[in-house]
Amino acid sequence: MSEAVHEHHEYDVLIIGAGGAGLRAAIEAKQRGLKVGIVTKSLLGKAHTVMAEGGMAASMGNVYPEDNWMVHFRDTMRGGKYLNNYRMAELHAKEAPDRVYELEQWGALFDRTKDGKILQRDFGGHRYARLAHVGDRTGLELIRTLQQKVVSMGTDVFMELKVVKLLHDGEGRIAGCVGYWRATGEFVTFQARTVILATGGAGKSWKFTSNSWEGTGDGHAMALWAGARLIDMEAVQFHPTGMVWPLSVRGLLVTEGVRGDGGVLRNSLGERFMFNYVADMFRAETADSEEEADKWYDDHSAGRRPPELLPRDEVARAINSEVKAGRGSPHGGVFLDIATRRTPEFIRRRLPSMYHQFMELAGVDITREAMEIGPTCHYIMGGVQVDADSQETVVPGLFAAGEVGGGMHGANRLGGNSLSDLIVFGRRAGIGAAEYIEAGQAATTFEQAEVDAAIDDALAPFTRSDGENPYSVHHDLQEMMQADVGIIRNAGELEEARVKLLELTERVKHISVKGGRAYNPGWNLATDLPAMITVSTCVTIGATLRKESRGGHTREDFPNPDPELAKINFAQSTDGGNWDSPVTVVESPILVMPAELKALLEEAK
Amino acid sequence: MGEVTLRVWRGDASGGDFESYTLEQNEGEVVLDVIHRIQATAAPDLACRWNCKAGKCGSCSAEINGKPRLMCMTRMDTLPEGPVTVTPMKTFPIIRDLVTDVSFNFVQAAKVPALMPPPMPVGGYRMFQEDVERGQEFRKCIECFMCQDVCHVIRDHEDNKAHYAGPRFFIRYAELEMHPLDQNDRRDLIREDMGLGYCNITKCCTEVCPEHIKITDNAIIPLKERIVDAHYDPVAWLGRKIRRKTKTSAADAAIQPAP
Numbered sequence: 001m002s003e004a005v006h007e008h009h010e011y012d013v014l015i016i017g018a019g020g021a022g023l024r025a026a027i028e029a030k031q032r033g034l035k036v037g038i039v040t041k042s043l044l045g046k047a048h049t050v051m052a053e054g055g056m057a058a059s060m061g062n063v064y065p066e067d068n069w070m071v072h073f074r075d076t077m078r079g080g081k082y083l084n085n086y087r088m089a090e091l092h093a094k095e096a097p098d099r100v101y102e103l104e105q106w107g108a109l110f111d112r113t114k115d116g117k118i119l120q121r122d123f124g125g126h127r128y129a130r131l132a133h134v135g136d137r138t139g140l141e142l143i144r145t146l147q148q149k150v151v152s153m154g155t156d157v158f159m160e161l162k163v164v165k166l167l168h169d170g171e172g173r174i175a176g177c178v179g180y181w182r183a184t185g186e187f188v189t190f191q192a193r194t195v196i197l198a199t200g201g202a203g204k205s206w207k208f209t210s211n212s213w214e215g216t217g218d219g220h221a222m223a224l225w226a227g228a229r230l231i232d233m234e235a236v237q238f239h240p241t242g243m244v245w246p247l248s249v250r251g252l253l254v255t256e257g258v259r260g261d262g263g264v265l266r267n268s269l270g271e272r273f274m275f276n277y278v279a280d281m282f283r284a285e286t287a288d289s290e291e292e293a294d295k296w297y298d299d300h301s302a303g304r305r306p307p308e309l310l311p312r313d314e315v316a317r318a319i320n321s322e323v324k325a326g327r328g329s330p331h332g333g334v335f336l337d338i339a340t341r342r343t344p345e346f347i348r349r350r351l352p353s354m355y356h357q358f359m360e361l362a363g364v365d366i367t368r369e370a371m372e373i374g375p376t377c378h379y380i381m382g383g384v385q386v387d388a389d390s391q392e393t394v395v396p397g398l399f400a401a402g403e404v405g406g407g408m409h410g411a412n413r414l415g416g417n418s419l420s421d422l423i424v425f426g427r428r429a430g431i432g433a434a435e436y437i438e439a440g441q442a443a444t445t446f447e448q449a450e451v452d453a454a455i456d457d458a459l460a461p462f463t464r465s466d467g468e469n470p471y472s473v474h475h476d477l478q479e480m481m482q483a484d485v486g487i488i489r490n491a492g493e494l495e496e497a498r499v500k501l502l503e504l505t506e507r508v509k510h511i512s513v514k515g516g517r518a519y520n521p522g523w524n525l526a527t528d529l530p531a532m533i534t535v536s537t538c539v540t541i542g543a544t545l546r547k548e549s550r551g552g553h554t555r556e557d558f559p560n561p562d563p564e565l566a567k568i569n570f571a572q573s574t575d576g577g578n579w580d581s582p583v584t585v586v587e588s589p590i591l592v593m594p595a596e597l598k599a600l601l602e603e604a605k
Numbered sequence: 606m607g608e609v610t611l612r613v614w615r616g617d618a619s620g621g622d623f624e625s626y627t628l629e630q631n632e633g634e635v636v637l638d639v640i641h642r643i644q645a646t647a648a649p650d651l652a653c654r655w656n657c658k659a660g661k662c663g664s665c666s667a668e669i670n671g672k673p674r675l676m677c678m679t680r681m682d683t684l685p686e687g688p689v690t691v692t693p694m695k696t697f698p699i700i701r702d703l704v705t706d707v708s709f710n711f712v713q714a715a716k717v718p719a720l721m722p723p724p725m726p727v728g729g730y731r732m733f734q735e736d737v738e739r740g741q742e743f744r745k746c747i748e749c750f751m752c753q754d755v756c757h758v759i760r761d762h763e764d765n766k767a768h769y770a771g772p773r774f775f776i777r778y779a780e781l782e783m784h785p786l787d788q789n790d791r792r793d794l795i796r797e798d799m800g801l802g803y804c805n806i807t808k809c810c811t812e813v814c815p816e817h818i819k820i821t822d823n824a825i826i827p828l829k830e831r832i833v834d835a836h837y838d839p840v841a842w843l844g845r846k847i848r849r850k851t852k853t854s855a856a857d858a859a860i861q862p863a864p
Contacts (some may be wrong), residue, residue, distance in 0.1 A: 042654075042656055042664065043654070043664065043707070044711065045662075045748055046656045046657075046662045046663070046664050047656075048656075048657075050656075050657065050661055050662045050747075051657050051659065051661050101725060104722075104725070104729065104730055104786075105720075105722055105725055106719075106720065107719070107720040107781075107784065109732075109737040109740045109741050109744060109784075110737075111734065111737075112732060112733055112734040112737060115731070116731035116732055116733050117728075117729060118729060134741060134744070135741075137661070137745065139661075140661065140744075140745075140747065141744060144746075148714070148717070148719065149719070151711075151715050151717075152717070152718075152719035154715075157711075183700050183701075183704075183706075212655075212656040212658065212662070213655065213656060214656060245633070246632055246633020247631070247632070247633065248631065248634045248635060248638045249633070249635075249659075252658070253659070353660075356660070357659060360660070360678055360680070361633075361635070361678070361680070362633070469645070469649055470649065471645035471646075471649060472645075475645070513649065513650070514649055514650050515649070515650030516650070518617065518652075518700070518701055519652040519701040519702070519704050520649075520650045520652065521649070521650065521651070521652060521653070522644065522649030522650050
């Protein structure tokens with residue numbers, strides 16, 4: 001007999017996650033007169049969005065008037081190595097400018113051009129300077145703006161409440177969720193006509209990651225368990241520039257804005273090695289000498305782009321190769337140098353957070369010395385398969401937006417396309433949920449048995465007295481994923497990962513936790529682990545099946561892209577039994593692009 | 606390397622005490638790293654709040670050797686030799702161990718009247734860098750709430766919380782009042798309900814701000830001047846009554862017409 005739940009709430013739209021996508025969805029649903037609740041496992045304003053640095057991509061054309069949505073669409077598709085859901089890339093490119101302007105009405109203060117427009121900055125893979133930004137703290141500006149808007153609208157926010165399971169009605173429609181307050185450990189049920197997942201990413205399964213503790217893939221896993229499909233899970237982005245020293249901050253993000261603003265990558269010999277790693281696909285638009293590249297920063301018509309600004313997958317692989325070839329920095333990275341290229345005043349004004357981060361955590365003055373950097377697990381392109389226009393999943397009443405959604409970024413995301421993704425598809429999920437409710441087919445009750453089972457599962461670690469510490473399991477998971485399912489993969493290591501994941505699954509079932517339920521991080525981690533193992537398993541399965549190299553997914557044993565595999569996404573699902581129920585995979589054909597969009601890609605080649 | 610000892614306050618609303626943990630020292634570690642290693646070994650239930658571990662989210666505020674600091678940005682090797690004391694923020698009620706109930710701040714946030722801009726012209730608003738920079742300084746705030754923690758108006762006088770917004774929200778009000786697009790008027794509210802007058806500019810808040818925002822000089826003092834001017838200047842008072850004009854000068858309302 002499960003314990004009784006004493007707290008219950010009812011909403012039209014329940015949003016899980018309070019980052020950019022969740023908050024933007026809440027604003028939209030609220031503006032449509034619906035009763036909206038937001039649940040977050042942290043405090044409001046602390047979501048991972050806050051860590052985004054460089055900016056949000058939108059083809060406003062404030063710096064280069066020749067920019068427009070068609071160029072942005074093309075850049076996104078090329079960056080994603082054509083694995084993208086073209087319709088999402090199209091909607092994103094078309095709608096991002098309006099979403100950015102809208103933020104100014106709600107109080108955002110972006111950096112300005114000389115004539116008072118929103119300033120835009122260069123980033124990898126974007127043909128024109130396209131990222132609206134505030135120094136190197138754009139994510140903070142985005143989340144604060146949306147948070148303040150949500151609060152001013154009087155929205156209910158449940159802070160530090162961890163959702164463990166989605167609930168259905170008798171007909172399989174989404175009907176709410178169950179979770180617990182971290183402060184007390186008491187359970188809460190939510191009855192909801194629609195649920196929007198906006199839970200972000202899953203990077204906390206890797207050892208070196210830019211993700212905060214929250215990135216445990218809760219939404220990915222809960223969607224899978226609830227009957228939705230996950231696509232492209234093998235597509236994980238390793239950001240080229242994470243800190244490598246001191247060890248305690250290894251993986252911490254160093255914004256791509258450093259390179260956008262003139263920073264270059266060098267190996268231990270002092271060479272700008274990126275010139276040696278320009279793939280054929282990008283050769284025509286990339287500079288072939290340092291002189292040409294350096295002219296480009298001031299005037300994009302005076303030279304072609306520096307190779308340091310290739311898409312992230314290309315740069316991360318290049319760094320990996322340099323380190324492997326023995327040309328790395330003392331702590332196993334390479335050098336990112338802006339000190340010799342820009343004045344200290346410029347660096348402090350454009351990159352204030354980076355300046356402080358290195359000064360305070362590494363004792364490095366980036367206006368005088370080069371930074372040591374290396375790839376760090378940053379983002380998962382894979383996610384819940386959704387309808388591009390409404391963000392609805394195959395489970396009626398369940399929507400997903402932001403990083404937890406799949407398809408928008410294909411096999412590799414361009415920098416700056418994440419913040420714009422959040423606001424474009426957060427809004428669309430809000431509309432999608434409203435229209436679903438309007439259609440009148442929403443669930444009205446949930447199955448109590450699902451609540452009872454979820455609570456029993458969550459409390460199980462307290463019933464075991466001599467099981468394993470959750471921290472040990474998490475530690476071993478991170479070590480294993482880093483070693484076996486990292487930036488470069490092969491069949492042998494992936495097979496080894498599959499075996500180890502089965503062992504880790506068993507270990508999760510034997511975890512025991514000490515202490516009580518009130519704000520107990522050990523227990524909280526124990527309830528995160530099923531999601532982390534589930535997502536890690538899906539990544540490993542996807543990586544095993546995709547026998548090619550494409551975007552963020554690189555196979556040592558299949559180093560080239562396979563045109564046949566460009567036609568499909570691997571879609572994973574389960575029968576919804578237990579959290580460790582076996583995953584089945586189908587080949588889901590990629591949407592066929594209309595001729596006029598295809599022409600945009602052709603003509604730009 | 607040697608060893609480090611952390612004396613961590615452990616307990617809940619009903620009381621508690623210090624517990625000492627001695628661990629090997631690792632190069633370059635911050636206080637939060639040591640806390641994490643304690644959680645992973647001796648005390649998996651040690652409660653502490655954290656998210657980004659990069660000084661960007663403001664979750665891991667605590668008092669280290671008696672001073673409000675972000676645990677993720679305080680390197681162990683910058684602290685004096687000997688045991689390091691870590692206690693929860695004093696101004697807020699204890700939930701457990703290092704975690705406090707900071708809901709006071711979210712209550713205050715809900716009281717802030719939103720930005721009220723004019724309709725957006727085609728092609729977006731025009732604002733100039735020098736005009737947005739004043740607000741941008743305040744928008745660097747990561748809501749660590751250490752300025753609130755150190756502010757003696759509420760740190761030492763619990764009953765003041767009912768009518769005092771605190772430094773974090775004074776910079777928020779200053780930001781809105783200095784916003785080039787804003788047409789809202791919050792001056793009576795700030796004076797009468799937010800307790801700006803209680804602040805006697807001791808600058809404790811400015812000293813602890815991890816973002817180095819000049820809270821006192823750039824927000825609180827200008828806000829005080831602005832409110833005093835509005836309240837005691839009969840011409841401004843009359844003008845306000847008649848037209849509800851909120852900005853007192855052209856520079857104040859620095860929205861530029863689109864060329």
